[in-house]
Amino acid sequence: MQSKKTSITVMQYIFIIQGIQIGPGILSLPKVIAEKAGSDGWISIFIGGIMSMLASILFILVAKTIPHDSPSTLLKRLFGKYVGGGIRYIYILYFSLYYWIVLVKSMLFTKNWFLSNTPDYVIIFLFCVPTYVLLKKGLQIVGRYCELMFFMTMWLPFILLLPFSEGNWLHFLPILKDGFLPILQAVPTLIYSYLGFEICFFLYPFLQQKKYAIHGVIIANLITMSVYAFVTIICFYTFSPNSITQFTQPILNLLKLIEFRFLERFDMIWLSIYLLVVSISWIAFLQGVLLLIKGSDTQKTFSLLGLLLAGGIAVIIISPSWQQSEGYQNIISHIGFIVAYIFPFIFWLYSKVFYKYIRR
Numbered sequence: 001m002q003s004k005k006t007s008i009t010v011m012q013y014i015f016i017i018q019g020i021q022i023g024p025g026i027l028s029l030p031k032v033i034a035e036k037a038g039s040d041g042w043i044s045i046f047i048g049g050i051m052s053m054l055a056s057i058l059f060i061l062v063a064k065t066i067p068h069d070s071p072s073t074l075l076k077r078l079f080g081k082y083v084g085g086g087i088r089y090i091y092i093l094y095f096s097l098y099y100w101i102v103l104v105k106s107m108l109f110t111k112n113w114f115l116s117n118t119p120d121y122v123i124i125f126l127f128c129v130p131t132y133v134l135l136k137k138g139l140q141i142v143g144r145y146c147e148l149m150f151f152m153t154m155w156l157p158f159i160l161l162l163p164f165s166e167g168n169w170l171h172f173l174p175i176l177k178d179g180f181l182p183i184l185q186a187v188p189t190l191i192y193s194y195l196g197f198e199i200c201f202f203l204y205p206f207l208q209q210k211k212y213a214i215h216g217v218i219i220a221n222l223i224t225m226s227v228y229a230f231v232t233i234i235c236f237y238t239f240s241p242n243s244i245t246q247f248t249q250p251i252l253n254l255l256k257l258i259e260f261r262f263l264e265r266f267d268m269i270w271l272s273i274y275l276l277v278v279s280i281s282w283i284a285f286l287q288g289v290l291l292l293i294k295g296s297d298t299q300k301t302f303s304l305l306g307l308l309l310a311g312g313i314a315v316i317i318i319s320p321s322w323q324q325s326e327g328y329q330n331i332i333s334h335i336g337f338i339v340a341y342i343f344p345f346i347f348w349l350y351s352k353v354f355y356k357y358i359r360r
Contacts, residue, residue: 056221059200
């Protein structure tokens with residue numbers, strides 16, 4: 001039985017998964033898929049979303065196989081002490097690396113748009129202090145934060161409709177002009193944008209109503225898929241398929257078209273609020289690390305401090321640039337494809353064999 005401090009509701013479960021997926025990758029998403037599939041790239045988003053749903057469902061089916069009260073217990077009972085421990089460390093390293101990459105991209109984003117003369121380590125420090133305070137309070141508080149951020153920022157995508165009159169639906173024609181092959185080729189580029197749903201596997205023991213776990217992951221992926229499709233279609237409608245590939249982050253170019261008589265640089269306001277959305281991503285990945293670390297609350301607190309300190313020191317030593325962060329993103333996308341899409345299928349097959357033969 002989980003304590004009240006560590007248990008989460010289905011709503012919190014949904015918004016943690018959905019929040020962790022929508023990170024800094026959404027800003028460049030329309031360009032990335034336009035380069036591969038042109039104006040048909042929006043179709044790739046739905047294919048990627050379905051793949052994420054299937055992988056999420058497999059994770060939940062595996063989690064339901066054996067009763068457990070923590071992710072470590074499940075991995076140990078299912079795969080044994082050594083193999084289960086190895087898988088646990090793989091996910092700890094993966095979540096730690098992902099948290100750092102999102103933190104770096106957020107730091108570069110903040111420095112580029114808001115605090116151009118501020119040292120990197122100062123921005124990282126400003127991010128880490130509230131992160132530590134939030135994570136120290138426990139999983140339930142993180143779930144409440146994700147739930148609050150969703151309802152506070154759900155209006156952000158709809159603001160992109162303001163320059164709607166400047167677009168043209170002809171940008172989408174002809175549909176499937178190059179066939180299905182470019183659409184399928186664009187799906188792998190969406191891996192980074194959908195990563196994060198794998199945390200559902202480690203949140204499952206702390207879910208209050210476990211019978212709704214599959215419903216939760218489907219809804220979370222549906223929300224993410226809908227947001228991605230919405231902003232991509234708006235960008236394709238406003239910019240032609242050829243011109244959109246010339247923008248590094250098309251959503252930012254779209255925001256610059258929004259003007260008010262009483263307000264200048266609305267894009268800066270939008271971006272500052274969007275940072276709250278991105279914060280969910282690195283906070284949730286750090287929470288995933290803490291869920292996998294064994295020990296008392298005090299030991300986990302020291303682990304959290306160590307992770308935040310290590311992330312800050314790495315930024316100071318490496319001093320990453322935008323180009324380097326894109327390289328890190330490509331690396332984590334390849335790793336994420338294995339741990340988020342391949343692993344659940346292997347886990348599910350093994351759980352079937354385990355339940356039918358080994359356990360007997």
